[in-house]
Amino acid sequence: MDVNVDSLGTWRRTHYTSEIDGEMDGEEVIVMGWVNSIRKLGKLVFIILRDREGMIQVVIPKQKVPEEVFKIGKSLGREDVVAIKGKVVANEKAPGGCEIIPIEIKVLNRAKSPLPLDPSEKVPADLDTRLDNRFLDLRRPKITALFKLRSEMLRVVRNTFYQEGFIEVNTPKLVASATEGGTELFPISYFEREAFLSQSPQLYKQMLMAAGFDRVFEIGPIFRAEEHNTRRHLNEAVSIDCEMSFSDDKGAMEMLEKVVYNTLVHLKDHCKREMEVLDIDLKIPDIPFPRLTYDEAVDIINAKGVEMEWGEDLSRAGEKALGEYMEGFYFITDWPRDIRPFYTLPKEEDPKLCKAFDLMYKDLEIASGAQRNHIYDLLVDSIKRMGLNPESFESYLQAFRYGMPPHAGWGLGADRFMMVLGGQKNIRECVLFPRDRHRLTP
Structure with missing residues (x-):
């Protein structure tokens, strides 16, 4: 020594x-x-x-x-x-x-000198320097306060689920097929087979509805090989997911509102010191949150001078236009069926639409959910409609043959939620050791 x-x-x-x-x-x-x-x-x-x-x-x-x-x-x-x-x-x-x-x-x-960056925050450092020396950066009082807020957020979310009769589960992160299709997958070598890092716990959550678990939630990592290099995207993120049997899209939205509202109230009441350090003042929204249909969102975006055709997903410019029009949290509902995942239930009165919703905060999407398609034949047709092979989803489809109840659920991005709660403009600030397309260390 x-x-x-x-x-x-x-x-x-x-x-x-x-x-x-x-x-x-x-x-x-x-x-x-x-x-x-x-x-x-x-x-x-x-x-x-x-x-x-x-x-x-x-x-x-x-x-x-x-x-x-x-x-x-x-x-x-x-x-x-x-x-x-x-x-x-x-x-x-x-x-x-x-x-x-x-x-x-x-x-x-003893600490060596000079330091790679200044934890006292008197000398600023750029984000890359901070992330390269994250152990030092995390000593900064503002960053410490941010992650204490995050810990409290996760605690309130869990407590809300428990109070509402949910069971916490853990689903596999090594999977044999894509959750939603597409190419945004990280393939890995799994002994003699190809496997993928899980994009979402979605298929397993639904299988647990067939198992009779009734209400489940999971807080865990998801992996998406998106090539975005924005302030809102990461390739490894934490998702807060829930699934509810005998529920429709409206019930799922109400549960999401409750989780968000309870979190905001708790942080405002119990985390005053952290909010003072971060110089933020959380606003408690009224519930229910406002609801826009997809059609109404398209009209607002076009009225703001951003061209958008019906049937397109929201562009970044479209999200910004909506954010200028809407304050705080709001839902977008009744999405076109063709731009939502195959497991989303179409609306009976208009099959071009489906019972899907997104939760937005100004111009930031923080959650996505829907009532699910629980009828086997309709689900197989939907998989084919999306250009996917039902055989790739055989173990998932099995659960729909023997008594699957109606169900709905959602996924809330914990890191994006923290951007809102912590008043941050870059999602990397809200993750201990962020992973994007350029960063794999530390």
Whole structure:
């Protein structure tokens, strides 16, 4: 071990920095973290210590601390990892209204200098530099706050599903065929066979409806070999999926509204510090969210001067036009059947349309869902209509031969949802280690 590095020994952290305040004046505490910044003023050293929950000032006056403590304090550099045992001193002028005067300092690890980037955020760095050194970037208070929000978001989503009688499941991520057809697949070698990384848990969710699970949800990774290089796309993402038996598209939309609404309310009520750090103010929408039909969306887009033919999917320009017209969250419903996946149920009164919906936030699509086609013969016809081979979906189709109930569901992009919640313009900010067409490390 480096002679300049200590071990923890019997020390145990007593408090995070956010748990210490002026009312603890005179109490002895042990804090552990990183040296966020340091000022050395002759016989006085000021340290701002940072941990996951915040920062606190540590003051080391030469005349009031043991000589060894002052010597160690003078030797510290930025991002050194330390454990500090000391007395809390109330001080209105200190950040947070208090500071710590150390009794003992343990240096747990030294940081090399110069740093690849500045976690204190005083010196900005471009996104590529930040992602190349993501472990350092994640120390930044704003980024830490973003991922604490993400953790809370996932907790509320799970709790909402549990409260509504859902069962959490985990479906395979190595699959034998495409979920929706197309070429946006990552092929892999699976022993003597070709396999693919899963685009979606969709087919397995539906099979679980035939199994009688009634209501299921999954939070897990999906993989899409899209060649997009935008601020909204990644090739590995996290999807929040649900499927509900004995439900139609309207019931699925109501469940999606509940998940989104509960999340917003919880974060606004319980994550004030993180939102302050991120400088965001979440607006709680009214429910139900507004609903536009596809036809109405086309009319709005064309009225905004963006040409769109009926039957086309929304272009990026079309999404932006809608975002200028609509505020907050809203649904687009009644989509043309031919541009939605084969498992979407056509509308009885107009088979050109289907019972599909997208949830938008301004110009950003964050979720997509539908009532599913649960009739075997109609489903096979739909697969053929899309130019796909039913034999490729035999294990999936089996589930529809022996009593499949009507069902509906959706998938919500967790990373895009975080863009909305965290006020971020680039999806890479919302993922710990993002994967796009150019980035496979770290």
